[in-house]
Amino acid sequence: xxxxxxxxxxxxxxxxxxxxxxxxxxxxxxxxxxxxxxxxxxxxxxxxxxxxxxxxxxxxxxxxxxxxxxxxxxxxxxxxxxxxxxxxxxxxxxxxxxxxxxxxxxxxxxxxxxxxxxxxxxxxxxxxxxxxxxxxxxxxxxxxxxxxxxxxxxxxxxxxxxxxxxxxxxxxxxxxxxxxxxxxxxxxxxxxxxxxxxxxxxxxxxxxxxxxxxxxxxxxxxxxxxxxxxxxxxxxxxxxxxxxxxxxxxxxxxxxxxxxxxxxxxxxxxxxxxxxxxxxxxxxxxxxxxxxxxxxxxxxxxxxxxxxxxxxxxxxxxxxxxxxxxxxxxxxxxxxxxxxxxxxxxxxxxxxxxxxxxxxxxxxxxxxxxxxxxxxxxxxxxxxxxxxxxxxxxxxxxxxxxxxxxxxxxxxxxxxxxxxxx
Amino acid sequence: xxxxxxxxxxxxxxxxxxxxxxxxxxxxxxxxxxxxxxxxxxxxxxxxxxxxxxxxxxxxxxxxxxxxxxxxxxxxxxxxxxxxxxxxxxxxxxxxxxxxxxxxxxxxxxxxxxxxxxxxxxxxxxxxxxxxxxxxxxxxxxxxxxxxxxxxxxxxxxxxxxxxxxxxxxxxxxxxxxxxxxxxxxxxxxxxxxxxxxxxxxxxxxxxxxxxxxxxxxxxxxxxxxxxxxxxxxxxxxxxxxxxxxxxxxxxxxxxxxx
Numbered sequence: 001x002x003x004x005x006x007x008x009x010x011x012x013x014x015x016x017x018x019x020x021x022x023x024x025x026x027x028x029x030x031x032x033x034x035x036x037x038x039x040x041x042x043x044x045x046x047x048x049x050x051x052x053x054x055x056x057x058x059x060x061x062x063x064x065x066x067x068x069x070x071x072x073x074x075x076x077x078x079x080x081x082x083x084x085x086x087x088x089x090x091x092x093x094x095x096x097x098x099x100x101x102x103x104x105x106x107x108x109x110x111x112x113x114x115x116x117x118x119x120x121x122x123x124x125x126x127x128x129x130x131x132x133x134x135x136x137x138x139x140x141x142x143x144x145x146x147x148x149x150x151x152x153x154x155x156x157x158x159x160x161x162x163x164x165x166x167x168x169x170x171x172x173x174x175x176x177x178x179x180x181x182x183x184x185x186x187x188x189x190x191x192x193x194x195x196x197x198x199x200x201x202x203x204x205x206x207x208x209x210x211x212x213x214x215x216x217x218x219x220x221x222x223x224x225x226x227x228x229x230x231x232x233x234x235x236x237x238x239x240x241x242x243x244x245x246x247x248x249x250x251x252x253x254x255x256x257x258x259x260x261x262x263x264x265x266x267x268x269x270x271x272x273x274x275x276x277x278x279x280x281x282x283x284x285x286x287x288x289x290x291x292x293x294x295x296x297x298x299x300x301x302x303x304x305x306x307x308x309x310x311x312x313x314x315x316x317x318x319x320x321x322x323x324x325x326x327x328x329x330x331x332x333x334x335x336x337x338x339x340x341x342x343x344x345x346x347x348x349x350x351x352x353x354x355x356x357x358x359x360x361x362x363x364x365x366x367x368x369x370x371x372x373x374x375x376x377x378x379x380x381x382x383x384x385x386x387x388x389x390x391x392x393x394x395x396x397x398x399x400x401x402x403x404x405x406x407x408x409x410x411x412x413x414x415x416x417x418x419x420x421x422x
Numbered sequence: 423x424x425x426x427x428x429x430x431x432x433x434x435x436x437x438x439x440x441x442x443x444x445x446x447x448x449x450x451x452x453x454x455x456x457x458x459x460x461x462x463x464x465x466x467x468x469x470x471x472x473x474x475x476x477x478x479x480x481x482x483x484x485x486x487x488x489x490x491x492x493x494x495x496x497x498x499x500x501x502x503x504x505x506x507x508x509x510x511x512x513x514x515x516x517x518x519x520x521x522x523x524x525x526x527x528x529x530x531x532x533x534x535x536x537x538x539x540x541x542x543x544x545x546x547x548x549x550x551x552x553x554x555x556x557x558x559x560x561x562x563x564x565x566x567x568x569x570x571x572x573x574x575x576x577x578x579x580x581x582x583x584x585x586x587x588x589x590x591x592x593x594x595x596x597x598x599x600x601x602x603x604x605x606x607x608x609x610x611x612x613x614x615x616x617x618x619x620x621x622x623x624x625x626x627x628x629x630x631x632x633x634x635x636x637x638x639x640x641x642x643x644x645x646x647x648x649x650x651x652x653x654x655x656x657x658x659x660x661x662x663x664x665x666x667x668x669x670x671x672x673x674x675x676x677x678x679x680x681x
Binding site: 036075078081082088089092234238239242243245246249250252253256257259260261263264269270272273282 | 461489494558561562565566567568570601641642643644648649651652653655656659660662663666667669670673674677
């Protein structure tokens with residue numbers, strides 16, 4: 001994106017850069033022109049990178065002390081908590097880090113939904129993001145199995161059993177996944193291996209995600225393209241770096257509060273009971289970040305259809321750039337979409353809530369309505385909205401509303417309008 | 423910026439409500455002034471020592487604590503018995519060791535490095551001795567129960583005569599805080615059951631409080647250093663956040679856009 005060729009100053013720099021243009025890359029990253037009107041919802045990309053690195057670093061240390069064996073896993077976790085120097089800190093950061101990671105990724109995804117960041121020319125960024133999200137769910141699920149508590153064991157049993165819904169080969173696949181006839185030691189060791197592998201896959205995809213981002217550049221709150229880089233953008237460093245750092249620190253305060261003062265609030269008490277294949281817990285619930293999908297799964301009476309519905313709920317997101325037919329990106333200029341957006345947010349929260357409740361009576365009914373609405377939003381409302389909606393006039397450039405402009409354009413200045421709508 | 427701060431505080435506010443939401447789902451548990459709660463929460467040393475006393479005299483005949491070692495009793499942030507006291511406690515237990523050079527197992531007095539001696543050889547033996555119910559290991563018991571310390575504290579004081587119409591089998595007791603109200607552990611505590619060496623009156627309430635405090639420590643032996651470090655970490659983060667905020671303001675003042 002840089003509009004000038006970069007040449008290193010020193011001779012050694014030139015020699016090196018001709019052979020491996022690392023300095024050009026570093027220069028691109030610091031100079032990367034970023035729309036100057038980005039708001040704080042755009043800081044979550046940096047926050048997510050921090051989360052990933054934190055999980056990898058703490059995870060490596062944990063892996064040095066953890067023993068992936070059905071008879072020893074639970075003991076080794078207690079060993080980490082008691083006898084490893086600062087083991088309790090590392091484990092609590094890792095366990096709560098998973099939740100913080102999902103909190104950040106949900107904000108990141110919903111930011112994208114609001115400002116239409118998935119639309120052309122950013123479809124590939126979006127699809128890579130969905131793959132990262134899928135891998136995150138797989139990694140988190142397998143990570144939750146490793147302490148080998150009751151929820152680990154029974155969660156693993158429930159989720160792997162979903163594959164048995166596949167006609168003909170389902171049962172065979174489940175046996176293959178387990179490495180036996182029930183969730184047992186072979187399951188644990190392979191989950192550990194995959195849990196170790198996936199974060200590095202995610203890291204690779206994050207590089208692609210950022211690379212794909214740096215081709216068209218960032219979307220922004222008013223959702224129009226950068227017209228004049230010199231006027232509409234600021235260099236990534238120091239402007240965005242310092243702003244991201246500030247937001248990250250705020251995020252870390254929340255993170256630290258969980259780690260140091262309520263480290264177990266997001267987990268389930270049953271996971272401090274060692275796995276016992278003979279005793280089933282009263283309610284088997286996944287971690288909070290998977291609850292909306294769990295609700296969708298349980299809202300369909302047929303097992304196979306339930307699994308299909310759950311998977312479709314995720315994969316439908318990948319088709320979003322084509323399901324949303326509106327040419328306007330930002331919801332700031334789409335008054336109707338804005339309302340449907342908030343209904344969707346509420347819908348997903350409701351799904352999360354009923355996912356934690358027993359699937360019966362009123363809860364089941366609510367889950368069914370919410371599931372139907374979820375699909376309705378993506379398959380019916382979004383495609384029609386693009387044709388029917390009367391959008392507001394879009395400013396001519398990023399600078400114009402930023403610098404004031406007419407009263408109409410001032411509306412786009414930042415998202416203070418949105419605040420009123422909330 | 424204003425909006426961001428507002429949202430930040432809403433989040434904190436919501437988070438502060440989480441514990442209540444979770445606690446509200448079941449019966450109202452008894453509670454007491456736990457010294458280890460809150461930002462600066464610490465264990466009450468004498469309560470931990472008394473709690474250990476209750477554990478050895480009462481609970482330990484059925485409940486194991488397999489993740490604790492006698493050395494833990496002398497560790498910082500725990501009951502903090504002196505090393506000599508902890509050694510004496512360890513030595514009062516017979517530990518099976520071996521095999522020796524003749525291939526025989528033998529018993530010897532316990533050492534600081536030994537784990538707490540288990541009341542039963544294995545789970546099956548524990549079940550056989552307790553009418554089929556396994557007395558759970560108490561090392562992480564507080565964290566393994568939804569209500570946490572309040573639940574354990576209530577359960578110990580929750581024994582009642584069953585209401586009319588509730589018929590209990592032999593070896594099953596009625597406890598108003600137990601899930602389903604039926605428990606296989608008989609009421610263990612009664613006023614004056616043990617004699618505290620520090621002269622504290624051993625009421626049921628006092629013993630429940632002491633032993634629950636002890637169990638909390640057993641489940642979270644590093645709670646005190648966690649709270650201490652947490653406070654420092656958060657103060658550090660807040661100061662750094664303020665500094666970065668002003669740097670950010672300064673850097674962004676070079677252009678017209680506000681942050």
